[in-house]
Amino acid sequence: MQTENRLFDDLAKFVNGAAGTIAGMAREGESAARERAREWIGGLEFVSRDEFEAVKAMAAAARDEVEALKAEIATLKGNAGQ
Incomplete structure (x- = not known):
């Protein structure tokens, strides 16, 4: 046993x-x-998520700036034609 x-x-x-x-x-x-x-x-x-978000924010800011510049150019063209 x-x-x-x-x-x-x-x-x-x-x-x-x-x-x-x-x-x-x-x-x-x-x-x-x-x-x-x-x-x-x-x-x-x-790329990391942080890097992606940073570039995304930069692109959005650039788009906003382009729209503002387009509006300013349109305004200047309007004043120049008068």
Whole structure:
């Protein structure tokens, strides 16, 4: 009876050790995959959300300025014709 308990104890220790090793390998693999994805995405030269929003605001300001200048030109042309 003692032999069977010892065998099961050893088997349980082996399985626990193997499970820990496999879990560690999975974490390491996931980490490596994330790093590769970051490198790949970084190489595509995507812009950050903050950069996109800044350029979007600059474009909106430029459009507003163009509209104001068009109105001013129209006004000047109107005065020049009189």
